Amino acid sequence: MKPLDLTRFDLNLLVVLEALWAERHVGRAAERLHLSQSATSHALSRLRTAFADQLFIRNPRGIAPTPLAIELMPRVAAVLESVRLVASPRGPVDPGRLQATLSVAATDHAVLTVIAPVNRCAGRRAEAQAGRYRIRAAHVRRRRARHRARVGLFCPDPAAL
Template identity: 50%
Template sequence: MSSLRNFDLNLLRVFETLIVERHVTRAAERLHLSQPALSHALKRLREALDDPLLLRTENGMQPTPRALELLPSVQQALALVQESLEPPAPFDPATSRHHFVIATTDFFEEVLYPPFLARLRPQAPNVTFEIALITDEVLQAGLERRQVDLVVGPEAVTGMPRGLVRETWMSEDLVCLAARGNAGIEERLSLAQFIDHPQVALSDISGLQHSKVDAWLASQHCQRRVISRNLNYMAAARVVASSDAIMVLPRQMARMFAKMLPVRPVEPPPGMPRLDMQLIQHPLYAKERPLEWLRQQLLDFAHDFDTSSALA
């Protein structure tokens, strides 16, 4: 009497081939086994199933009624396993209605997301996106629970669980922003001028990001004078536009605000760190075809964006 617990499932392929071929030599060739190895496997099958399965007769090797009874079920089981092991179908953005949730910063949402979405629309007209905030919950559980597909965030993100898939995505210059009417600010700031001016900074929500600017200043035994902390770049830029304060932000965002508000970009002190961004995924889903497609689109976009920025 056989049971799944002690039955070698590798023998199912041997059984199916033997019963279909009804010839030990041909079956051995199909299975790329030697005849002695196949004969040994047949012996094990007979013992496990308590049936001779295949016997020599005047009409050649013939399966027993028990073997013929088992054959359809075994073939169905093997076909199901083979189908399950086939690689997943390619992701077709032209027909897909997949919905992606991306947790990110307002820099990505305001500056990079609009051209990224415009780039994807022709090839993926029915794919939809949702932008979410990067929070502790997103990093600790949201990715694993599939509430968020991907995080596009700054490199200096703390408190992430181990094992998340992280890769460098894009690097952007940081510059300063000042009001157009701020006569005390020239086109470039020295380090002394930078720390002397009042500044607007972003709130460090949930402790997710250490300020690279403050860490850079601390390495030089300096500290800036922050008069206001705001939740997003737009609010901070509006404070700058109506005060004598300056702020630090990505260059592309400074250019955008200069078209919207009475502000202007100002070159920062030498040595100002860059904003490094990364893509963060959960390894449970990183190999899924839709996410592989989205990741590649983001990588291609970052490459082309960096190239066009360099040529600008």
């Protein structure tokens, strides 16, 4: 079996597959998903095409999973649970717990007026490694263009104006 092309597969169909598995009835799965029965039936058709299997067979009480559906569901459930964990709200971000490296290219004046005050504020809470280099605005632009610095600060020195 060749791998599924994810650029051509609607991952929302996995949510439909999960609902069909849980409900074992297209109409009840549709209600659970807040979709029409027709839309859920169409999604099942698309799933069948994608997996080249019936996935569910009609029976007097609704639908029953095929062996492939039984094989797929633990992995589908795990993937959807992972997505739910990633997408769940986690509350406000605590900057004190962030661990990141930020590369900044700045002119001398930007270092004095922006970077130094930020370092003083963050100094108690963050480990900082500062490298001092004489840099001109053109160099700041080049370093940003080459992705060697995440931030470029241009603060013209008022004395030079």
